[in-house]
Amino acid sequence: MxxxxxxxxxxxxxxxxxxxxxxxxxxxxxxxxxxxxxxxxxxxxxxxxxxxxxxxxxxxxxxxxxxxxxxxxxxxxxxxxxxxxxxxxxxxxxxxxxxxxxxxxxxxxxxxxxxxxxxxxxxxxxxxxxxxxxxxxxxxxxxxxxxxxxxxxxxHIEHIFTVDNIEYLFRGGRVTRTQAFVGGLLNIKPILDMPEDGTLRPIEKVRGRKKVLSRMIEIMEERGGQADLKNQVIGINHGDDIEGAMKLKEMIEEKYGCTKFVINIIGCAIGAHSGPGTLSVFFLNEKYEEQ
Structure with missing residues (x-):
C-alpha cells in the first residue's frame, strides 16, 4: 500500500x-x-x-x-x-x-x-x-x-527571496516603521532567507530591482555551488509577478544550465504577509543521492 x-x-x-x-x-x-x-x-x-x-x-x-x-x-x-x-x-x-x-x-x-x-x-x-x-x-x-x-x-533547502514593497514586511513585524519608510524612499529591496529554525531572516539590502535579482543569482552560487544546481528541480514563485519570475528563471538557466523548474504564484497564506511583487528561489545546497 x-x-x-x-x-x-x-x-x-x-x-x-x-x-x-x-x-x-x-x-x-x-x-x-x-x-x-x-x-x-x-x-x-x-x-x-x-x-x-x-x-x-x-x-x-x-x-x-x-x-x-x-x-x-x-x-x-x-x-x-x-x-x-x-x-x-x-x-x-x-x-x-x-x-x-x-x-x-x-x-x-x-x-x-x-x-x-x-x-x-x-x-x-x-x-x-x-x-x-x-x-x-x-x-x-x-x-x-x-x-x-x-x-x-x-x-539543505535554501530559501532566497525579496519583496517589492518593504511596507508589507513592516505590517508583518519583520522591519520597523523607520526601516520601511527609509527603504521605500531609497528603493531598498531586502533579501531574506530562512535559517534552520524555519523563521525569516533579512540577510542583505540591495538598491533597485535589477540589482536584487542579480544578487539572488550570486547567492545561489555561494550556497549551492557544490550541489549540482544544473540537475536540480529549482523552485521559483512570485507575488502576482509572472514577468519577474520568468526573468529570474532565464537568469538561472543562463548562469547554471538548469532545465527543471517548479514555478507558481505565491498563495494567500504567504502572500498576505509578503505582498505583491515578491520573488523567491529555492534550491538544495547539497546534492541529494537516492538510496
Missing part, C-alpha cells in the same frame, strides 16, 4: 502537480476584516494581491483543530499510511496543532499511522519537499525512505 502525502496550502504547489501525485491539501485560514476565507478555496491569490494593492490588509490563522481531526480521522478509519508535511513551525502553529490532534485520536484509533513532519520551510521551498515525497510515494518507496529524504531536504 502506497503512502498518502498530506500537506497544507502554504506549500504553493501548482494544481497540476497536486493532481498528478494525489497530494491532499488542507487550506490555511485567511482573514479580511472579520471574514474568514480558505486559502485557494474561497479566495484566490490574484484577488488577494489586487485587494492588497488597493490598501486592504489581510491576516492569516492556522488550520483549525477540527479540520485536522476530520482529515486525520478519515485516513485513520481506513488504516492508511500517511505523512503530513506541515508549514514551518517557525512561522505558524499549524505543526504543533496537528501533533496534538493526531495524538488525541490515538485512544479511538490505536493503530493510527500518521507521521507528522515539520518542514521548517515555506511556499515552494516547502513545496519541493512535498513534491519529492509524493513522487517517491507514487514510485512505491517506503515511509522510512520518504522520511529519510525529508530529513535531508529540510536540512
Amino acid at each position: 502506497s503512502v498518502q502525502i498530506l500537506s497544507d496550502s502554504a506549500c504553493d504547489l501548482p494544481e497540476e502537480i497536486l493532481d498528478e501525485y494525489d497530494i491532499d491539501i488542507l487550506p490555511i485560514i485567511v482573514i479580511k476584516d472579520d471574514t474568514e476565507y480558505l486559502d485557494k478555496v474561497t479566495i484566490d491569490p490574484k484577488e488577494l494581491y489586487d485587494n492588497m494593492r488597493a490598501g486592504q490588509v489581510y491576516k492569516t490563522a492556522q488550520i483549525p483543530p477540527k479540520m485536522f481531526e476530520e482529515k486525520f480521522e478519515e485516513y485513520a478509519a481506513k488504516g492508511e499510511d500517511v505523512i503530513y508535511i506541515a508549514f514551518s513551525s517557525g512561522l505558524s502553529s499549524t505543526y504543533q496543532t496537528s501533533v496534538l490532534v493526531r495524538d488525541s485520536l490515538k485512544e479511538k484509533y490505536p493503530n493510527i499511522n500518521i507521521d507528522i513532519v515539520d518542514s521548517k520551510s515555506a511556499s515552494v521551498g516547502f513545496g519541493l519537499l512535498v513534491h519529492k515525497a509524493a513522487q517517491m510515494a507514487k514510485e512505491g518507496k517506503s515511509k522510512e525512505e520518504i522520511l529519510k529524504m525529508l530529513d535531508f531536504y529540510i536540512e
Whole structure:
C-alpha cells in the first residue's frame, strides 16, 4: 500500500502537480476584516494581491483543530499510511496543532499511522519537499525512505527571496516603521532567507530591482555551488509577478544550465504577509543521492 502525502496550502504547489501525485491539501485560514476565507478555496491569490494593492490588509490563522481531526480521522478509519508535511513551525502553529490532534485520536484509533513532519520551510521551498515525497510515494518507496529524504531536504533547502514593497514586511513585524519608510524612499529591496529554525531572516539590502535579482543569482552560487544546481528541480514563485519570475528563471538557466523548474504564484497564506511583487528561489545546497 502506497503512502498518502498530506500537506497544507502554504506549500504553493501548482494544481497540476497536486493532481498528478494525489497530494491532499488542507487550506490555511485567511482573514479580511472579520471574514474568514480558505486559502485557494474561497479566495484566490490574484484577488488577494489586487485587494492588497488597493490598501486592504489581510491576516492569516492556522488550520483549525477540527479540520485536522476530520482529515486525520478519515485516513485513520481506513488504516492508511500517511505523512503530513506541515508549514514551518517557525512561522505558524499549524505543526504543533496537528501533533496534538493526531495524538488525541490515538485512544479511538490505536493503530493510527500518521507521521507528522515539520518542514521548517515555506511556499515552494516547502513545496519541493512535498513534491519529492509524493513522487517517491507514487514510485512505491517506503515511509522510512520518504522520511529519510525529508530529513535531508529540510536540512539543505535554501530559501532566497525579496519583496517589492518593504511596507508589507513592516505590517508583518519583520522591519520597523523607520526601516520601511527609509527603504521605500531609497528603493531598498531586502533579501531574506530562512535559517534552520524555519523563521525569516533579512540577510542583505540591495538598491533597485535589477540589482536584487542579480544578487539572488550570486547567492545561489555561494550556497549551492557544490550541489549540482544544473540537475536540480529549482523552485521559483512570485507575488502576482509572472514577468519577474520568468526573468529570474532565464537568469538561472543562463548562469547554471538548469532545465527543471517548479514555478507558481505565491498563495494567500504567504502572500498576505509578503505582498505583491515578491520573488523567491529555492534550491538544495547539497546534492541529494537516492538510496
